[in-house]
Amino acid sequence: MLVVDAGAQRNRRSAAMHGYLTRDGIAPAGFLDLARRELAAYPSVELRNVEAVEADQADDGFSVRLADGTEARSRTLLICTGVVDDIPVIDGIEALYGRSVHHCPYCDGWEHRDEPIAVFGCGEHAAKYALGMTTWTADIVLCTDGPHHYDDDLVAELDRHAIGIRVEKVVRLEGREGRLERIVFDDGEPLARKALFFCTGQRQGSGFAAHFGARFTPHGAVKTGTAERTAIPGLYVAGDASKDAQLVIVAAAEGAEAAIAINTELTRRDLAGEGR
Ligand SMILES: Cc1cc2nc3c(=O)[nH]c(=O)nc-3n(C[C@H](O)[C@H](O)[C@H](O)COP(=O)(O)OP(=O)(O)OC[C@H]3O[C@@H](n4cnc5c(N)ncnc54)[C@H](O)[C@@H]3O)c2cc1C
Numbered sequence: 001m002l003v004v005d006a007g008a009q010r011n012r013r014s015a016a017m018h019g020y021l022t023r024d025g026i027a028p029a030g031f032l033d034l035a036r037r038e039l040a041a042y043p044s045v046e047l048r049n050v051e052a053v054e055a056d057q058a059d060d061g062f063s064v065r066l067a068d069g070t071e072a073r074s075r076t077l078l079i080c081t082g083v084v085d086d087i088p089v090i091d092g093i094e095a096l097y098g099r100s101v102h103h104c105p106y107c108d109g110w111e112h113r114d115e116p117i118a119v120f121g122c123g124e125h126a127a128k129y130a131l132g133m134t135t136w137t138a139d140i141v142l143c144t145d146g147p148h149h150y151d152d153d154l155v156a157e158l159d160r161h162a163i164g165i166r167v168e169k170v171v172r173l174e175g176r177e178g179r180l181e182r183i184v185f186d187d188g189e190p191l192a193r194k195a196l197f198f199c200t201g202q203r204q205g206s207g208f209a210a211h212f213g214a215r216f217t218p219h220g221a222v223k224t225g226t227a228e229r230t231a232i233p234g235l236y237v238a239g240d241a242s243k244d245a246q247l248v249i250v251a252a253a254e255g256a257e258a259a260i261a262i263n264t265e266l267t268r269r270d271l272a273g274e275g276r
Pocket residue numbers: 004005006007008009010011012013014016017018019020050051052053080081082083085097098102103104107108205206238239240241246247248249251
């Protein structure tokens with residue numbers, strides 16, 4: 001088995017990974033290191049730290065061209081190239097992202113329970129996100145970074161849950177040692193907050209699934225069937241790239257499901273005397 005990885009896993013800027021039982025709070029780089037060390041014990045697994053630049057169907061399988069100029073051939077292909085987040089462009093965000101600026105409440109909401117937090121984003125989705133954050137805290141301000149177009153019912157619902165709305169443009173996030181302290185707007189008083197959650201979108205980490213003609217959900221995730229199969233024979237898509245919750249433990253579970261299906265398929269082909 002060949003594993004090709006360009007090494008830009010989505011959570012690499014996070015300080016601590018949550019939601020993976022037995023590994024709660026581990027640094028993502030430490031988790032990856034553990035996984036790679038365990039893989040190294042299996043001589044049948046080859047790991048190449050390189051980008052895949054092209055993939056196509058070939059003969060009875062797939063060919064993948066790598067950035068180092070080599071080409072790999074396989075009978076099945078599992079795409080798990082993740083997604084890339086659209087991180088809001090705000091002065092000061094870089095030093096805070098992954099520590100007190102987050103995108104996923106299920107990953108980092110508990111660490112900010114009962115704290116004053118902000119939700120950043122426009123559109124109805126951001127308002128729903130802010131309402132969802134009431135699971136973790138009652139002190140929420142929605143920063144829409146410009147005028148919003150919420151209808152009266154939605155504004156009333158936000159109001160009912162004591163969620164404030166700031167419509168001024170966010171110009172800067174200020175904090176120390178990775179901890180957010182305040183949000184500065186282009187007008188009005190700065191807002192003291194301990195964390196900011198954003199929901200500004202994401203896109204596929206690679207174009208391979210689209211290239212093979214996979215189908216997508218309205219949210220841009222690949223539609224997969226049982227064991228992460230696609231409609232293209234031998235092609236599987238797992239992890240954040242495919243539908244369902246975007247968590248490390250889910251990505252691992254989807255990978256395991258796909259692995260069993262792939263092994264079953266290859267064994268069946270071998271037993272039937274079909275080419276290797
Ligand atoms: C800031 C942050 C914090 C998070 N915190 C948590 C958390 O606490 N708990 C949790 O469960 N989840 C967390 N997540 C979500 C978690 O990162 C993802 O669910 C998980 O990484 C998905 O795994 P994946 O393998 O599908 O994708 P990724 O981990 O993103 O891995 C995709 C890999 O594919 C590689 N790749 C892409 N294109 C190519 C190519 N052309 N050639 C070769 N390689 C390629 C990338 O370089 C990358 O290494 C967090 C995400 C972010 C952004």
